[in-house]
Amino acid sequence: MSLPRSLAANERLHELIPGGAHTYAKGDDQYPEDLAPVISHGQGAQVWDVDGNRYVEYGSGLRSVSLGHAHPKVLEAVRRELDRGSNFVRPSILEVEAAERFLATVPTADMVKFAKNGSDVTTAAVRLARAVTGRARVAICADQPFFSVDDWFIGTTPMSSGIPDAINELTVTFPYGDLAATEELLTRYRDEIACLILEPAGHTEPPAGYLAGLRELADRYGCLLVFDEMITGLRWSEAGAQGLYGVVPDLSTFGKALGNGFAVSALAGRRDLMERGGLRHAHERVFLLSTTHGAETHSLAAATAVLTTYVEEGITARLHTLGERLAAGVREAAATAGVADHVVVRGRASNLVFGTLDEKQRPSQEYRTLFLRHLLAGGVLAPSFVVSSALTDADIEQTVDAVGRACEVYRKALDVGDPAPWLGGRPVKPVFRSLA
Known part of the structure; x- marks a missing residue:
C-alpha cells in the first residue's frame, strides 16, 4: 500500500505546521511510516484521502463527529x-x-x-x-x-x-x-x-x-x-x-x-x-x-x-447498539485467528478502544503498528473503535473482515516472537513523550 499524494501533503504540513497537524493525536507519528492518509473529505462514516482511497473511519475528529460527517x-x-x-x-x-x-x-x-x-x-x-x-x-x-x-x-x-x-x-x-x-x-x-x-x-x-x-x-x-x-x-x-x-x-x-x-x-x-x-x-x-x-x-x-x-x-442508544455489534465481531475475528488474548476491545460500547499486546501480554507500539497497517490496507482508518451513528452494517462487516486479516498476520508475528518484519518502518509513538 502506498499513499504518494498523502506523503507529499505530509511533507508540506511539516514544513508549515509544527508537528504536521494542529492536534498531536492526529500526527503522522501516530500511524505506520508513510501510511498516514491526508483527508480530502468525508460523508457519513466514510472518509476519502487525497490519493482517492476510501476508508471506514472510527474516532472521527477525536470523537467529535458522532453523527457522521456532513450530517x-x-x-x-x-x-x-x-x-x-x-x-x-x-x-x-x-x-x-x-x-x-x-x-x-x-x-x-x-x-x-x-x-x-x-x-x-x-x-x-x-x-x-x-x-x-x-x-x-x-x-x-x-x-x-x-x-x-x-x-x-x-x-x-x-x-x-x-x-x-x-x-x-x-x-x-x-x-x-x-x-x-x-x-x-x-x-x-x-x-x-x-x-x-x-x-x-x-x-x-x-x-x-x-x-x-x-x-x-x-x-x-x-x-x-x-x-x-x-x-x-x-x-x-x-x-x-x-x-x-x-x-x-x-x-x-x-x-x-x-x-x-x-x-x-x-x-x-x-x-x-x-x-x-x-x-x-x-x-x-x-x-x-x-x-x-x-x-x-x-x-x-x-x-x-x-x-x-x-x-x-435516540442516538446514544444507537451508538451502544453499533458498538456492541462491532465489539462482538472483532472479538470473534481475534479468537478465530488465535489472538484473543492479544487483540482486545475495551470500553463502553459507545466508546470502544482496542489494545495490542505482545507475547507477554504487555501493551506494544510495535504490534499496534502492525495492526494499524493491515486495517488501513483493508480500508479501515481506526486509531480506536469509537463508533459514529452513521455506521452501516456493511461498514461493520468491512471492519471485521479487515480485523480478521490483520489478526492472521498478528498470529504469525506472535509465533516468531517479532513483529518487525511486518511493520514496514518505525513503530507508532505515544503522544506524550519528552523527545520527538
Whole structure:
C-alpha cells in the first residue's frame, strides 16, 4: 500500500505546521511510516484521502463527529445562519436558545457558558474552583490521559517543557476508583485543594458507589467536584455520565460530540458557582470565560441541532447498539485467528478502544503498528473503535473482515516472537513523550 499524494501533503504540513497537524493525536507519528492518509473529505462514516482511497473511519475528529460527517440536520441548521451573520457586538438570540436546549438536555446544571474547545472550559472550571474555595491546589485523576493544554495539566505530562516548577507543584493526583487514596490526599493537603477533576467513567465502569463517594468527600473536605464530560457527554447518555449514574458534580465540561465537528464546548454547573463569573452577585468578580468566537452562531446552531437529534432519534442508544455489534465481531475475528488474548476491545460500547499486546501480554507500539497497517490496507482508518451513528452494517462487516486479516498476520508475528518484519518502518509513538 502506498499513499504518494498523502506523503507529499505530509511533507508540506511539516514544513508549515509544527508537528504536521494542529492536534498531536492526529500526527503522522501516530500511524505506520508513510501510511498516514491526508483527508480530502468525508460523508457519513466514510472518509476519502487525497490519493482517492476510501476508508471506514472510527474516532472521527477525536470523537467529535458522532453523527457522521456532513450530517444533514446539522448542516441545515448551520446553513440557516450563514446569511444572517456569525458574530456581533452584542449577544445573539441563538445564545439563549442554545443555552436553553443544553440545559434541557443536561438538567443537572443550572447555567452554561459556551466556548470553542475543551481546554478553555476545563481551565475555567479550575479557575472558578480556586476563586470560590480560596485554595490553589488542583487534584486531577492520574489514570486519565488529558484534561487541558494549559499549564496546570500539561505540567504533569512528559511534555512539561516551558512550564515553571511552581505551577507544577500546584497540581496533585489521585487514582481512579480508590476512595481511600483520595481521602488520604485530601487529608494530606487539608484546606489546600480547590477541586477534584476527573472523567467520571472511562474504559471501565466506575466501581459501585465510587462517584457518590467522591461527591461525599468533596463536600466533607470543602472542595468542588468537577466532571470532565468531553468524552462521556452524549455518548454515555444525552445528559452525560452524570445523567446515567445519578451523581451531580458542582461543575462539568462538555465538548467533542456537542458540535458534531463544529467548534463548541461548554462549562456548566450550579448557579451560585457559575454566577461568580457574571454580574448578579456581591463577591469578587471571576474572569470565567470571555472568548471572541465562543458564541459564534454557526457552532451554536450546530450544537442545538446535535442535542435535538440525540434526544429525538435516540442516538446514544444507537451508538451502544453499533458498538456492541462491532465489539462482538472483532472479538470473534481475534479468537478465530488465535489472538484473543492479544487483540482486545475495551470500553463502553459507545466508546470502544482496542489494545495490542505482545507475547507477554504487555501493551506494544510495535504490534499496534502492525495492526494499524493491515486495517488501513483493508480500508479501515481506526486509531480506536469509537463508533459514529452513521455506521452501516456493511461498514461493520468491512471492519471485521479487515480485523480478521490483520489478526492472521498478528498470529504469525506472535509465533516468531517479532513483529518487525511486518511493520514496514518505525513503530507508532505515544503522544506524550519528552523527545520527538
